Amino acid sequence: MDAKTLQARLLELIRRTSCEMPPDMIRAVDKAWRREKKDTTAKYAMGVMRDNIKLAATLSQPLCQDTGTIVCYVDRPDWIRERVFTTAFERAVVEATRKGYLRQNSVDSITGKNSGNNLGPGSPVIHFHETAGKAMTVRIMLKGGGSENVSTQYALPDNRLGAGRDLEGVRKCVLDAVHLAQGKGCGPGILGVCVGGDRATGYVSAKEQFFRDLDDKNEDEVLSKLEQSLLADANSLGIGPMGFGGGTTLLGVKLTARNRVPASFYVTVAYMCWAYRRNGFKISENGRVGRWLYN
């Protein structure tokens, strides 16, 4: 495939990610809407979210105006170089910004100047992993600032919470993070949690959990159980959609674990808003999109 074709495919991936909610998330939002009680602000809020999902797809316009940090993961086969991909992706980002699929969202941290096209040091973020497979897999996530601002990291033991260096300690941290976030992260949210790692890989791994299917089951039995109990506990806090109160505070919890050094025990909680923008596809060397992920 030539550079133009790749750029066009990536532009379509960005458009879909920004404007169309993935089906696993649509189902979760519908389920939550049905569960909330009649004539409550919680039900009203979930109803607005459902309307918004439909409208964004119909109009092909962003679900949320904060089109977030652009994070891209590439499983890269031999037939494409990182440099070639990066150039095509950056051009697709500029085009997507011009078309209004992405907001002008890249600000120079020293001067405060907005680059206007979403390019700049650190934007967009691209992670490459080599793959032995023939097809290239490209996943992107658009993570808004509101949800990023309520993401947090704990170092165990934590005196304030009385949280020790064990799974019970992890549980306390996660529930505390949900409480601290209240409605500010645009709940009902989805949590990606990393137990262990260093400070940097903790956040990376926590965020990578958002690439999982919402309905999947953790292969680790212990983590799988903890995911379920955390979801139930979080929803018993009564924070509700947008912090209006109600039964749906979270739509999902996804855990992973990384080894740690003996001195450190981090619990990293990444929060994703209900306007859950992530998508991906597999694409062959000749430019054919084989499969959209999450459908």
Next chain:
Amino acid sequence: MLLEAPFTEAKVRALRVGDVVEITGLLLTGRDAVHKYLHDGGTPPVDLKNSIIYHCGPVVVKEKGKWVVKAAGPTTSIREEPYQGPLMEQYGIRGVIGKGGMGPKTLAACKKVGACYFHAVGGAAQVLAQKVVRVPAVHMLEEFGSPEAIWEFEVVKFPVVVTMDSHGDSLHAKVEAASSKALDRLIR
């Protein structure tokens, strides 16, 4: 219920926490850069008396010489907590639209000046953008960039929930307190 311009003190004082309101009139967007600028003594480029400020960094593009709003949901309001109350008092701002709620300083200012905090559904950028019927002007676009500029949005039936009113009530304070108790039961 409806709230239509002009946004008078009497109309806003009549609103209570929990009211689902549809606003018709002019909104002014303003977020981090604008609030800091005004708080530092900058001159407002528009009259803020009886205005409703919308914490929003929209996606706006120019099509055939006209501004078109592509997405316009609320941003997190709490970042403006240090500035909002004093600005409400100084300029007679009648309301703020945002998400996530605000703190005691803003709540006190709402009570004093007769203003409300209106909560829009975060992430609902399309539902809300549909209610913007015209963009009469934009201010400070060059200085602050598109998301941070002051956009004038003429809206019709813009849907919000009153979560902080002019009588000292805050839904956010209530939910925070109740969920804090629930958390204690779960982890202590």
